[in-house]
Amino acid sequence: MDDKQLSSISLNDAEEAFDALMQGETGELSKILKETPIGQSIGVNVYRQTSMSALVNAIKETFETCQHVLGEDYFDQCATSFCQLYPLFHNDLNAYGSDFPGFMVELVESRAELSSLKFLCDLSALEWALNEAFFAPKKHAFDVNKFGTLTDEQRGALNLKLGPDVRLLHSHYNVKDIYTFHKDEENIINDHSFEVTSGDYYYVIHRGSSKENFELFVDQVDEYNFAVLSAIQDECCFIDLCENFAQNVEGEMHPPPFGDYISKGIVSDFVL
């Protein structure tokens, strides 16, 4: 019998042993346990498997398209490696996986068999953005009336705000097409192949304009609109947006299409 078994086990002992278990070390926990009808090792493995599978399942649920591309077994191995490297620091599994896109970058760089799947890095970033957009707070409708009452000076100094659900993604691959392809079960069942093209792709991920609508959208925009929305995200003031992004249309200078952003719910507020 180990020395620790001669005295009572403390909560700290138990916590340290479970921490070690999450790193794959079963010995720390085994040595502070007593024998049971099912056997110590079975019991320890149940905790190891249930805890790890809860984390892995959270990753699989969020990064479903990456899983389709890699295949379930390979993805399971990747997700398990991720979960061992990145512990859960809060108790919300829906918010677990923010580091997964970065992990995919390292994985793709380090594994020869993934050299033709470099788009996985951006695809995982798209899936994380969709997850964040889904769980984001409800947005307010843009207060057009209040905006109309502002003086020119106030208007010039204000900051437009993107909706809390809006995420911007610059990808080097057509990840929206890849994502959409894998969402169609017909393509999966019939084992259709998909086309990967490289270039500059600009995406706006959001939940649309309806306050009650929780449908997710991935809009592909051009470089100009992406730059405007990025400037809004970076808190560029209204007058600078108008000046820096004025467009020459048939000899007349026009501001960016703020009305379009507002009607789509991409811009949902402003602060003075």
Place this chain on the structure above:
Amino acid sequence: MVPSSLNAIKSAGLGFRMPHFADIMKRRDEVPWIELLLDNWLCEDGIVADRLEQLIKVFPVTFHGVGLSIASSSPIDEEYLQRVKVLLDKSDALVYSEHLSFSRTTSQFIPDLLPFPFTSKTLDHISEKIDFVQSFLNRQMLIENVSAYIDFPNNDFSEEEFITDLVKRTGCGLLLDVNNMYVNQVNLGRDAKSALEHLPLEAVQEVHLGGHEDAEDYLIDAHNNKVCPEVWDIYQQTIDRTGPVASLIEWDNDIPSFDVLLGEQQTAQEFLNAAQITHPATDYSTANEMKYG
């Protein structure tokens, strides 16, 4: 402190899971109350808050937490508890329950309900934390017995002795999970019938019923099956002693059709209807009011 108000119901409810949202809203008359997994509903806005608003308009709700980690060595996370308080208050929650386990260590969260040694020190520590939580929330909480797959040596108490003392010291209520009792009987050799004789059944305000996975040599508390006959038997023995008590069907994995879930709920209700006939009414809520003034 406000006592739990679930004793007013004493019927069979359902653990709500999101895939059944449309079904449960359509068939609301068949479900007397629902239990929500608290940690899934802490968002103050967005789709989660929207669904919650719709559910609490229609159903009496109880909240069952997994994130408090009452048996951690570290203090209660007050920021988390404040969010719990806001949710319970805005939802007019009948009950707040948590597990007698830990899920937080000093370095991480582990998504499981982990067991701990039943010692005098842990009893003192957890009693203080329950006192703190009940005082912070200004309401009674229920503590649930958990399933386990390992056991610690040199415990000062059996599980039922530990729970009895916790209830005595803190005035918390008991959420008795009869499936967990059966799982522990098979896995750890703890006798469920004997446990029922020693537990403070007068404190039981809710019973959980769920299915487990049979791994041949042991059972996993996976909440992925119908309630098995052995667990219905422990349930019968429980309500023979307690009389009718709010009872809940839990099904979290491999979620079946809503009809299957309702079938389980109706079976539990039949047990309760029979218990109603054989037991004179016992109003524990009055006893709680006396205790908490």
